[in-house]
Amino acid sequence: MGYFAGTSDLRNLLNMATRLRRLADETLRNDDRKLYLMAAAVLEARADRMATHLPGTPYDPALETGLYRPVDIIV
Numbered sequence: 001m002g003y004f005a006g007t008s009d010l011r012n013l014l015n016m017a018t019r020l021r022r023l024a025d026e027t028l029r030n031d032d033r034k035l036y037l038m039a040a041a042v043l044e045a046r047a048d049r050m051a052t053h054l055p056g057t058p059y060d061p062a063l064e065t066g067l068y069r070p071v072d073i074i075v
Helices: 007-026 030-052 061-068
Strands: none
Touching: 007 030
16 A cells, blocks of 8 residues: 555455444444454554555654564463
């Protein structure tokens, strides 16, 4: 997708966020609901950033660090 999104990319992101919100409404487990809602919020925020980024302007990767935080999981 890159940093600048066309209308089809934005539509796909928002469509996925809508599906996740619908899935959150239908699920019975509260933990899953929180996960789906958080993922939908992240997709919507990404679509917002991509919609406001102009193709000729330099891109600041610091804006995307929230999407790629390291996770410590001991299995």
